Amino acid sequence: MQLSADLYLIYLLPILLIWMIYVIQKKLKSRKNLAVMNEEFEAGLTEPASLHPLIDLKKCMGCGTCVKACPEQHNHPVLGLIDGKAQLIAPTNCIGHGACKTACPFDAITLVFGTEKRGVDIPVLKPNFETSMPGIYIAGELGGMGLIRNAIEQGYKALDHIYEDLKSMQAEAPLDVVIVGAGPSGFSSSLRSMEKKLRYKTVEQDSLGGTVFQFPRGKLVMTAPVKLPLVGEMKFTETTKEKLLEFWQQVEKKTGVKINYHERVEAITKNDKGGYDVKTNRDCYHTRSVLLTIGRRGTPRKLGVEGEDMSKVTYRLIDPEQYRNQHVLVVGGGDSALEAANSIADEPGTTVTLSYRSGAFGRAKRKNRERVDAAVKAGRINLMFNSNVKGFTKDTVTIEQKGKEHELPNNAAIVCAGGILPTGFLKETGISVETKHGTE
Numbered sequence: 001m002q003l004s005a006d007l008y009l010i011y012l013l014p015i016l017l018i019w020m021i022y023v024i025q026k027k028l029k030s031r032k033n034l035a036v037m038n039e040e041f042e043a044g045l046t047e048p049a050s051l052h053p054l055i056d057l058k059k060c061m062g063c064g065t066c067v068k069a070c071p072e073q074h075n076h077p078v079l080g081l082i083d084g085k086a087q088l089i090a091p092t093n094c095i096g097h098g099a100c101k102t103a104c105p106f107d108a109i110t111l112v113f114g115t116e117k118r119g120v121d122i123p124v125l126k127p128n129f130e131t132s133m134p135g136i137y138i139a140g141e142l143g144g145m146g147l148i149r150n151a152i153e154q155g156y157k158a159l160d161h162i163y164e165d166l167k168s169m170q171a172e173a174p175l176d177v178v179i180v181g182a183g184p185s186g187f188s189s190s191l192r193s194m195e196k197k198l199r200y201k202t203v204e205q206d207s208l209g210g211t212v213f214q215f216p217r218g219k220l221v222m223t224a225p226v227k228l229p230l231v232g233e234m235k236f237t238e239t240t241k242e243k244l245l246e247f248w249q250q251v252e253k254k255t256g257v258k259i260n261y262h263e264r265v266e267a268i269t270k271n272d273k274g275g276y277d278v279k280t281n282r283d284c285y286h287t288r289s290v291l292l293t294i295g296r297r298g299t300p301r302k303l304g305v306e307g308e309d310m311s312k313v314t315y316r317l318i319d320p321e322q323y324r325n326q327h328v329l330v331v332g333g334g335d336s337a338l339e340a341a342n343s344i345a346d347e348p349g350t351t352v353t354l355s356y357r358s359g360a361f362g363r364a365k366r367k368n369r370e371r372v373d374a375a376v377k378a379g380r381i382n383l384m385f386n387s388n389v390k391g392f393t394k395d396t397v398t399i400e401q402k403g404k405e406h407e408l409p410n411n412a413a414i415v416c417a418g419g420i421l422p423t424g425f426l427k428e429t430g431i432s433v434e435t436k437h438g439t440e
C-alpha cells in the first residue's frame with residue numbers, strides 16, 4: 001500500500017508542477033496582453049484601419065489558435081489572450097489578413113469593417129464581386145481588401161467571375177472588360193484577362209503598382225506567397241516597394257500585358273446596347289463589363305488654406321533625397337505621414353516638423369510611432385500635436401497650436417491627410433454604397 005502511495009506521489013507531483021507552471025505562465029501572459037491593450041487604448045489607438053476581427057467572447061474557448069495564425073503577430077502584438085479569451089489588443093496593428101477567422105475552430109470570429117465610432121464606406125457587392133449595377137465589378141482595396149495578397153487574389157477571382165458571367169450577358173461591345181486601375185488587384189486581373197484570352201483594356205491614372213507606387217522609397221511591403229496569373233507563385237514574404245515594383249515590371253515586360261498609363265476615368269454610363277461607355281481623359285471605350293480596382297485613396301484631401309496651391313506643397317512622398325538641406329513640414333497622423341517624416345529626417349541637413357491635429361497617433365503602426373518618438377528625442381523631428389496649418393508663404397508656414405500661432409521656416413510641405421473616397425463617383429455611376437459601423 002505504501003509503495004502504491006509513493007508511486008502515486010512520484011507521478012502526481014511532476015504533473016502538478018507542470019500544471020502550476022502552465023497556469024502561472026498563462027496568467028503572466030494575460031497580464032502582459034492586458035498591459036499592451038491598456039497602453040494602446042490610453043494612447044487613443046483604438047480604431048482598426050480596415051477589415052478586422054470581432055470576437056464573440058461567448059464562443060471563444062481561449063485556444064489561442066487565432067493569435068498563432070496572425071501573420072503580423074511576430075512583428076508586433078495584434079491579438080492576445082486575456083483571462084482565457086482572445087482579444088484584439090492592438091487594433092491599429094491589424095491590417096486585415098483575416099487568417100484569424102479561418103483558423104478559429106469555434107467560429108467565434110467575424111471579420112468586420114468600421115467601428116461604432118468610425119464608419120467606413122463600402123460598396124455593396126455580391127459574392128461574385130458584382131455591384132448593384134449589373135456588369136460592373138469591384139475588387140481590391142475599394143471593396144475593403146487593402147492587403148496586397150488579398151487584392152491580388154481578388155483581382156483574378158473577380159475576373160474569373162466576369163469570364164463566366166460574360167457567357168450569359170446580352171451586351172454587345174468591342175471589349176469584354178475595361179479594368180480601371182493597375183495596382184495589385186488590377187494588375188492581377190489584367191494578367192488573368194490575357195490568360196482567358198478576353199478583349200480587355202486596362203487604364204491607370206498613375207503608374208504600375210497603384211498605391212504601392214506611391215509608398216515612400218524603401219518602405220517595407222509585407223506580403224505572403226500568392227499566385228499571380230501567367231507567372232505562378234510569388235514567394236515574397238517581406239520585401240521593399242522597389243523590389244516588388246521591379247518584379248511586376250519584369251512580369252509586365254515578359255508577358256506583354258497592355259496597360260494605358262496616365263489615363264483617368266471620368267465617367268461610366270450604361271449604353272443602349274446593354275454594355276457601358278467608359279469615358280477617360282483620352283478616349284471612350286465601349287465594353288460589356290467593367291472591373292474597378294481603383295483603391296480607396298481617391299483625390300488627396302487638401303487643407304484649404306492660403307498658399308496651398310504653391311508648388312512646394314505636395315500630397316505624397318516619392319523620394320526623400322530631394323528634401324536634403326531643407327525645412328520640411330509633414331502634415332498628418334497616419335502611417336504615410338509618419339513614414340514620410342522619418343524618411344526625410346534621415347536625410348542630411350533636413351529639419352522636419354510633423355503637425356497633427358489630434359493629441360495622439362491613433363491610426364499608425366507601433367513601429368512607425370516608435371521611430372518618430374526616437375527621432376523626436378534625438379531632435380531630428382519637431383512634433384506638434386493638436387496643431388493646424390493656417391497658411392503658407394514662399395519661405396514660411398504658419399501653424400496654430402493651442403491658440404498660439406508659430407511661424408516656421410519652410411521650403412516644402414507634404415500633406416498626408418488621406419483622400420476623399422470615390423464615394424461620389426460610385427454613386428454617380430449608380431453603385432450602391434453603405435457605411436459600415438463594425439459590421440460584415
